[in-house]
Amino acid sequence: LRRSGFAVTLYEARPSVSGNARTFDWTFPDGSVVKSCCSVTAWPPLFYKNYTALLDELGVETVHQPLSWFLNSKVPGAVGTLWGADPNPYEGSLRNVLKRDFDIYGRVVRFSDACCNLFTCRWAPWRRDDTPSMYDSHTGVGLLNPMNVVPLYSMFRAMGGSELWWQVVFTPYYTASFLVDELRPFPAVFGPLIEAQIPLLPNKDNARSFKSHRSESDCNITTCQTWKDAGKGIREVFDKLTADIDLRENTRVADVSILPNGKKRVRDEFDNLLDVDRVVFACPANAVGNIHKAAGWLANVIFSTPVYADDHHPDSGHMHAVLHSDGSVIESPHREECLKRASNYVEVTERDDGSINIENQYNFGVQTPGPGVYDMPLDEKPVMLISHALGEGKSIDEGLVVGTANHARAHPLYSGWNVMAMLSLRLVQGRDGIYYCSNWTTPGNCHDMSFLSGLVCAHAIGARYPFAGNGEARKDFGRLRDLMGF
Numbered sequence: 001l002r003r004s005g006f007a008v009t010l011y012e013a014r015p016s017v018s019g020n021a022r023t024f025d026w027t028f029p030d031g032s033v034v035k036s037c038c039s040v041t042a043w044p045p046l047f048y049k050n051y052t053a054l055l056d057e058l059g060v061e062t063v064h065q066p067l068s069w070f071l072n073s074k075v076p077g078a079v080g081t082l083w084g085a086d087p088n089p090y091e092g093s094l095r096n097v098l099k100r101d102f103d104i105y106g107r108v109v110r111f112s113d114a115c116c117n118l119f120t121c122r123w124a125p126w127r128r129d130d131t132p133s134m135y136d137s138h139t140g141v142g143l144l145n146p147m148n149v150v151p152l153y154s155m156f157r158a159m160g161g162s163e164l165w166w167q168v169v170f171t172p173y174y175t176a177s178f179l180v181d182e183l184r185p186f187p188a189v190f191g192p193l194i195e196a197q198i199p200l201l202p203n204k205d206n207a208r209s210f211k212s213h214r215s216e217s218d219c220n221i222t223t224c225q226t227w228k229d230a231g232k233g234i235r236e237v238f239d240k241l242t243a244d245i246d247l248r249e250n251t252r253v254a255d256v257s258i259l260p261n262g263k264k265r266v267r268d269e270f271d272n273l274l275d276v277d278r279v280v281f282a283c284p285a286n287a288v289g290n291i292h293k294a295a296g297w298l299a300n301v302i303f304s305t306p307v308y309a310d311d312h313h314p315d316s317g318h319m320h321a322v323l324h325s326d327g328s329v330i331e332s333p334h335r336e337e338c339l340k341r342a343s344n345y346v347e348v349t350e351r352d353d354g355s356i357n358i359e360n361q362y363n364f365g366v367q368t369p370g371p372g373v374y375d376m377p378l379d380e381k382p383v384m385l386i387s388h389a390l391g392e393g394k395s396i397d398e399g400l401v402v403g404t405a406n407h408a409r410a411h412p413l414y415s416g417w418n419v420m421a422m423l424s425l426r427l428v429q430g431r432d433g434i435y436y437c438s439n440w441t442t443p444g445n446c447h448d449m450s451f452l453s454g455l456v457c458a459h460a461i462g463a464r465y466p467f468a469g470n471g472e473a474r475k476d477f478g479r480l481r482d483l484m485g486f
Contacts, residue, residue, distance in 0.1 A: 004463040023231035035231030042224035048448035049473040061228035070342035085219040101165035113192035119145035135479035185415030284409040305421040321405040362386040426485020
């Protein structure tokens, strides 16, 4: 918008612009400080075409992100471990314990992929040069594809997969990826997409196993990149994006009203008023409803429809995080190796009431490769963990806690219900000069989708698409425009 000649005022309720890409400073033994991410850590450039183009445009450098989930299950009937990036069924691996279920899951993914290829005409001559996309599920005759609405869970169970595998392997593995611990509504169309990016069935195209100074059998996913300067890279992106605009941080918008002359009046929490021609909401759906009180009954129905992860577990689970340096939360037999090379430590246990607890430890000693943290010996860096949903009987040494984080209203569920809400938004999108972008206005939840939804709204207002020379990114832009009703 700014480059196209518009005057832009941006309101940010938090102390600094970042959305879900928040950062935290860790102090090292030598007194130096490293800024890391808190939840958004990496992306696969093959699928994040517009976000990758943005980083190139801004001159923000990236590096390979050595992701490798370690899952430790103590659930009766499924006791074992799993290195997500390692396809080898080593002794004690869940790939042995639940081999039949892994085989069934592979068939489900292949079937979904075949259906998606058929309905979206990926086989057609005019699509043979297209690279994989997260946005093409509606192309061709894709809207008729049942994989858009049939849950992956339902297909897996229908083909004979066990509830135990879903609760002990699939949900914990991808909860650690998406911070969403209700994945049964996950549409089957997403199955091949996540398998290509963060595989449970790794292959030579998306993972590698190798010998390193960390382990005789090291492994990591090869699909993802991150900011070279970690948290500083995140801040650099937002600083460059918001340069030369009127940025009002730590300022909540209380109300947006439509004036008789068609202009929109924005009132902030300090009762300051600003009259503008266009408004773009880039915030959770419930916040839009609270601010845009004159949106009308149809818009309010749509705003109240999206389901977020915290609608299921509002006061527990993966909504709340503790940042700390207490390595004892990782079970002692696996502690040293996981601190060296596991990007996530996921411990799955059965509670006294029979329900399943998924404990997730983000290991930023591994997930901060750019500043050299990843390759540092353990005794030269602090333990850098972010804990979610500790298992029963476990605790964190309060003296080693360095901060907390909250993910409320940050993660919409991946579900056919939310996709239908997103498609319905076209009925009110742009009405009275008011537009809506954010993760809930897209088919999923990732920073490429959120960013691209903003570009779509800006283009609808009159801004030029900034990456016109990037053919594959431009295709995704057109596909999301279709989905958002523009």
